[in-house]
Amino acid sequence: MGKLWTLITQLHSIAGPVVTLLYPLYASVVAIESQSKLDDEQWLAYWIIYSFLSLAEMVFQPVLDWIPIWYDVKLLTVAWLVLPQFEGASYLYERFVREHIRKYITEREHLQYHPQQSKKKKFVEFVTPKKGDQEAY
Numbered sequence: 001m002g003k004l005w006t007l008i009t010q011l012h013s014i015a016g017p018v019v020t021l022l023y024p025l026y027a028s029v030v031a032i033e034s035q036s037k038l039d040d041e042q043w044l045a046y047w048i049i050y051s052f053l054s055l056a057e058m059v060f061q062p063v064l065d066w067i068p069i070w071y072d073v074k075l076l077t078v079a080w081l082v083l084p085q086f087e088g089a090s091y092l093y094e095r096f097v098r099e100h101i102r103k104y105i106t107e108r109e110h111l112q113y114h115p116q117q118s119k120k121k122k123f124v125e126f127v128t129p130k131k132g133d134q135e136a137y
Contacts, residue, residue: 016071020050020078027082045093046081053078 024046031039057064057074064070080088 016075019075019082024050024082041093042084042087042090045097046089048097049081049089049092050078 024043027039028043028047031043034040053074067073077088080086081092082089
């Protein structure tokens with residue numbers, strides 16, 4: 001039983017990097033080389049969500065240390081994101097991320113096409129003296 005348990009724990013520790021990094025890297029390269037845009041969206045969505053998950057994990061690491069099954073939950077979640085049968089990354093991106101990104105892009109485009117409303121321009125106008133103000137000195 002001791003050797004079997006050691007094998008299981010070693011496979012468990014290898015499964016994480018394979019599922020979270022190696023397979024997604026391989027699939028991303030294949031997606032870039034393919035003509036289809038759908039697989040590109042799946043893997044871009046995966047990397048966006050995986051990055052967010054990694055950042056959240058770094059921030060909440062002290063709390064997550066107290067949850068003994070965290071690594072297993074993370075591994076299952078990432079497997080759901082990665083596996084083509086589920087396309088979890090595309091699903092999460094469509095459901096939750098896209099609306100926030102579009103809001104940000106819309107605001108940025110609005111400021112780009114209406115520069116008089118830009119905060120930067122307002123600040124520059126506030127800081128630079130007017131022609132009449134310089135004559136008073």
